Amino acid sequence: MKTIRTYNNIASKGLNQFLKDSYRVSADEAEPDAILLRSQKLHEEKLPKSVLAVARAGAGVNNIPVNDYTRQGIVVFNTPGANANAVKELVLASLLLGSRGISQSMQYVNSLADVTDAHELHKKVEAGKKAYGGGELEGKTLGVVGLGAIGAKVANLALSLGMNVIGYDPKLSVEAAWRLSSDVVKADNLNALLSRSDYVTLHVPAVEATIGFINNEAFSALKQGAKLINLARGELVDEDAVLSALDTGKLSYYIADFPTPKLIEHERAILFPHLGASTVEAEENCAIMAAKQLIDFLENGNIVNSVNFPTVSMERTTGYRITFANDNVPKVLGIVINLLADLNINVIDIVNKSRDDIAYNIIDIEQRPTAELLQQIANVEHVFQVRCV
Ligand SMILES: NC(=O)C1=CN([C@@H]2O[C@H](COP(=O)(O)OP(=O)(O)OC[C@H]3O[C@@H](n4cnc5c(N)ncnc54)[C@H](O)[C@@H]3O)[C@@H](O)[C@H]2O)C=CC1
Numbered sequence: 361m362k363t364i365r366t367y368n369n370i371a372s373k374g375l376n377q378f379l380k381d382s383y384r385v386s387a388d389e390a391e392p393d394a395i396l397l398r399s400q401k402l403h404e405e406k407l408p409k410s411v412l413a414v415a416r417a418g419a420g421v422n423n424i425p426v427n428d429y430t431r432q433g434i435v436v437f438n439t440p441g442a443n444a445n446a447v448k449e450l451v452l453a454s455l456l457l458g459s460r461g462i463s464q465s466m467q468y469v470n471s472l473a474d475v476t477d478a479h480e481l482h483k484k485v486e487a488g489k490k491a492y493g494g495g496e497l498e499g500k501t502l503g504v505v506g507l508g509a510i511g512a513k514v515a516n517l518a519l520s521l522g523m524n525v526i527g528y529d530p531k532l533s534v535e536a537a538w539r540l541s542s543d544v545v546k547a548d549n550l551n552a553l554l555s556r557s558d559y560v561t562l563h564v565p566a567v568e569a570t571i572g573f574i575n576n577e578a579f580s581a582l583k584q585g586a587k588l589i590n591l592a593r594g595e596l597v598d599e600d601a602v603l604s605a606l607d608t609g610k611l612s613y614y615i616a617d618f619p620t621p622k623l624i625e626h627e628r629a630i631l632f633p634h635l636g637a638s639t640v641e642a643e644e645n646c647a648i649m650a651a652k653q654l655i656d657f658l659e660n661g662n663i664v665n666s667v668n669f670p671t672v673s674m675e676r677t678t679g680y681r682i683t684f685a686n687d688n689v690p691k692v693l694g695i696v697i698n699l700l701a702d703l704n705i706n707v708i709d710i711v712n713k714s715r716d717d718i719a720y721n722i723i724d725i726e727q728r729p730t731a732e733l734l735q736q737i738a739n740v741e742h743v744f745q746v747r748c749v
């Protein structure tokens with residue numbers, strides 16, 4: 361029986377992927393084989409030695425100490441693109457919230473709740489409405505920072521609304537480029553995008569290069585009166601810089617799903633809870649994808665959509681499967697193959713891939729590996745994780 365410890369609310373369609381005969385899944389597993397979570401911060405938690413993998417049902421992995429886990433041989437997965445449509449749709453709402461006085465006018469209407477006479481209410485509503493007009497999106501320019509799963513969808517949507525779209529992504533993958541309309545204009549740097557955009561939307565991960573990158577310098581490059589949408593991570597913006605840009609009017613609205621006490625105080629910060637991915641569809645997509653990836657790893661040793669290990673996947677053959685991870689240095693695989701040869705064990709199929717400092721191998725052999733053989737492989741210098749799956 362394999363065990364999975366869960367954190368947060370994971371959609372039942374995802375949890376149901378784990379067959380009851382083979383898996384126990386709960387928040388209380390003391391020595392789980394794997395962890396399945398959403399936004400729970402793991403930096404302060406000590407994981408039991410039993411944990412082989414952690415799956416984030418979502419895109420961002422800044423709640424997981426990925427580098428520490430890599431050193432411990434723990435494979436970390438995420439679910440690329442599984443919640444991108446949900447975020448895209450909330451960006452659409454944010455664009456509208458930033459262009460018309462929708463939320464402010466709703467507050468105004470709610471403030472009239474004690475006016476019980478319909479005629480009187482109508483008069484007040486009509487008198488007040490001129491304060492909440494706005495502009496249209498069509499013809500305006502949207503700057504999309506980060507053109508991955510979400511950014512590409514947002515860029516394509518904005519084009520369909522008649523907006524001009526500028527994109528900036530210095531690390532754009534080939535797959536992501538394929539998803540992007542050729543009408544998106546490429547900015548060579550962040551400031552070029554900021555200076556030309558009426559709306560800017562952030563879709564980058566919170567990593568060293570992006571934490572606090574929307575700072576005073578970025579705001580000086582920003583077009584006067586632009587609107588900033590941040591449904592990516594609160595850490596991307598320097599909060600004081602946002603507040604001061606709002607105060608001077610450089611930034612006309614800051615719209616985000618990461619409220620903070622200081623931002624809430626500002627009348628031109630439009631804030632909601634961390635809701636970007638909170639749709640039934642996105643939660644199910646993420647949970648199903650994360651669960652399937654964990655199952656494939658635990659049962660077959662395959663690794664797909666990991667953020668720290670190479671993608672390694674091999675169809676099951678009729679044989680027995682050994683997997684092992686090692687430091688990405690020469691000779692390790694050769695030594696393991698020689699071990700098998702010395703024991704007269706025939707190899708049916710093999711795959712070896714590396715990523716940065718890590719190499720990962722799947723070897724299918726004709727006979728069941730003994731505990732002794734697995735131990736011999738574990739003893740090879742630079743090998744740090746061996747399993748028979
Ligand atoms: N509010 C919410 O509920 C959600 C927030 N997110 C956040 O959105 C982020 C993006 O999600 P996806 O589009 O699915 O990820 P993704 O990995 O598909 O795309 C991220 C893109 O950012 C680019 N990038 C990295 N560093 C950059 C930089 N310095 N400047 C410009 N571009 C840069 C990458 O090349 C990549 O194309 C996640 O990392 C997560 O933090 C994601 C889903 C839901």
Ligand SMILES: O=C(O)CCC(=O)C(=O)O
Binds near residue numbers: 634637
């Ligand atoms: O699970 C969630 O609701 C948060 C989603 C998110 O922030 C992400 O996928 O990066």
